[in-house]
Amino acid sequence: MEDYVVAxxxxxxxxxxxxFAIFDGHLSHDIPEYLRTHLFENILNEPDFWTEPEKAIRRAYRITDTYILEKAVNLGRGGSTAVTAILINCQKLVVANVGDSRAVICKNGVAKQLSVDHEPSMERKSIENRGGFVSNFPGDVPRVDGQLAVARAFGDKSLKEHLSSEPHVAVETIDDxxxxxxxxxxxxxxxxxxxxxxxxxxxxxxxxAAAKHLADEALNRGSTDDISCVVVRF
Structure with missing residues (x-):
């Protein structure tokens, strides 16, 4: 497990x-830990946060990724996916993500995905336009340059020319x-x-208890990947 959680x-x-957030690291504990400590701070320090939260989040993600790349000697060569959710006065929810950690909201019993799974096969064209490639070997998942199973992430300096850190951002109104x-x-x-x-x-x-139940069920179904879960009830 190289996950870090915020609630x-x-x-x-x-x-x-x-x-609320989950940061799923790969080849690094330091980068997801850095994100846990600093990403929300960077978002809230953006002067546009209260008027244009989507714009502020995109800029904070870019600034944070640039810092991680500049400090790669200290933070390590790996990277991290991220899914973040900011609930403003229990009225508006702003979700952002890079990678394959996911945000799902439930309204009237119906699940709705708010994030986008950034899979290499879905972004093959943009990866190839940057000079990279997507491998798809039998028995394995598609990977950027034969290495990373997500098309967007923080860090990963060795792959960054072919890898995006631009988040998908969604805004959801919280109602009854x-x-x-x-x-x-x-x-x-x-x-x-x-x-x-x-x-x-x-x-x-x-x-x-709900979050624990989901993690336990994933284990019972034989999941062998990192399992971290946050549940927010309204």
């Missing part, structure tokens, strides 16, 4: 923010129909669909 609430002036949000690394999603995950916890009122 926190922060008061900023008259505003309450819920800060909103039941819960699931953030999880790919170890859950490899063995459960979005709807299966939502159905599995719909009657579990305690968010921590």
């Amino acid at each position: 926190d609430f922060k008061q900023v002036g008259d505003n309450e923010l819920g800060l 129909d909103t039941e819960f949000l699931i953030l999880a690394s790919d170890g859950l999603w490899k063995v459960k669909t979005n709807q299966e995950a939502a159905d599995a916890i719909k009657n579990i009122k305690d968010a921590k």
Whole structure:
């Protein structure tokens, strides 16, 4: 496991923010740990955050990735995927992601994916336009330059010419129909669909117990990848 998790609430002036994230590292503990400590700080320091949160998040992701690349000697040669969710006054949810950790919201019992799984096969053209390639060997998943199984990530200096860190950003309104949000690394999603995950916890009122239940079910289904999970109930 090279995952780091954030689940926190922060008061900023008259505003309450819920800060939730999962950072799934590869070949590195230091980069996901750095993200856990600094990414939200970088986002909230953006002057446009309160007026244009999507723009602020995109810029903070870029700035953070640039810093990680510049400090590769100290932070290591690996990288990390990320899925982040900022809940603003329990009214608006802003989700961003790079990689294959996923955000799923459930409204009226229906699961809706808010993030995008950045798979190399889906971004082959842009990877090749940058001079890279996508391998697809029998028995293996597609990989950027035969190495990385995601097309976007923080860090990964050796692959960065062919790898993007541009996040997908989505904004969701929280209303009376909103039941819960699931953030999880790919170890859950490899063995459960979005709807299966939502159905599995719909009657579990305690968010921590719900997250544990999803992780346990992923293990029971034979998942061998990193399994981290955050559940936010509304």
